[in-house]
Amino acid sequence: MSLQDDIASCAETVHSGDPMRFLSAMTADGADRDALMVLYAFNVEVARAPWVTEEPMIAEMRLQWWIDAVEEIFTGATVRRHQVVTPLAELVARRDLPRGPFDALIAARRWDIYKEPHADDAALWSYLDGTAGSLMALAVQAMDGQGDAAVLKAANAYGTACGAAGLLEAVPALEAANRYPLVDGTAQGVSALAGKALAQMDAAKTALKGVARPKRAALRTGWLARGVLRQAVREPALVGAGMLGRSDAGKRLRLMGLAATGRF
Template structure:
């Protein structure tokens, strides 16, 4: 698959830089060829993640999501694909299964449009695995071989950490972002995220060096989850962000060593 770093990929990188700084920094720590894969995947995620929030009209949000489903169906079919600064480079790096993973991601994102609370913890877990998990799986698949179970565990841990960080904004928007917001329930969720993160890292050997950059976004996951477990109130307070200098140093070390 082509990973040419052309004007479209540059536009994708700029979109990710503006809207998803942690993933932008993680992609910039990757080899140049990997960036040509990661930026279109991450730009797609930016577009889909914000689609339900740029309008108060559910029908318009659904139409935006359906547009992306239709574009991915074109990629999955292997024929002509619509011209678009994100779709065009995305079509160069996804195979049919990768496109299918991202279609499933969009289907999970319909929760953001419906704005109903999660039914239970299992429902919440499915959402995190289908959004963050499928994103990591699609990115890794486009880069190189990796064990699916490792990617699922890593994707859940990363998605949970990012979700915790987003909770103040979600609550301000009138959402109920957790099935159980009590401190003990938040602590248990954080503990489960850390368990799955540790499990994924124990199996690093099952992720090829080519696919490893798809897991570089995990660089802040451990500190965020540990902070949430130590003091669950920090989730609602928006006080989970690691110290910037220490965090950047951690990313640099992981990128140099490959030990995501």
């Protein structure tokens, strides 16, 4: 298979496994869109690894497979042939992406293997930082082609806050699978979590305004997060009822408006 075939396969993986990120990536142009599809496909594969089996040891082995693949990419070893790993290695080299966020993303997903709740708020926010935060920082660097420390720190914080919104939307499904992602599931606790995430989004967004408009598709994965978090602050009972968010039509209209005006 050619590199473009691999990228097309990545796009299919994202379309089926993470449709909201797929839609946001489609607001990017050309090579930037390809970069996002590759990163998001990597995220889909790592995120699903703990869920394809009930056996923790097998899930650990699946995550180890990705740890080993990242090791090959960053140490100059022969990189295994794989429809995601192969284009990811090319992207890492072309955009000089750092290893740390990849390692953090995989390590954070170990929580999904087991059924113990997060130990405390710090553990919950560490999970969000390692997953959604790391991914957004990588996406911004892959598109922007720079390693500006302040921008990447803000991207990580923004992504972490967006991850909190996604987590709140997923609470009913996670609890049905015997995972308990909230440290404090009371109305007060949910509202506090959402409020903290909103404040973090606002602080990070100021620093991210310097990202060039054509490169902001990396930030648009959070195009629904603010609305979800505001809902959770006002009506925390919606979280347990699985009623956060807006209609599919409303989601698409919101994204189209942001893309047309260069916002995120």
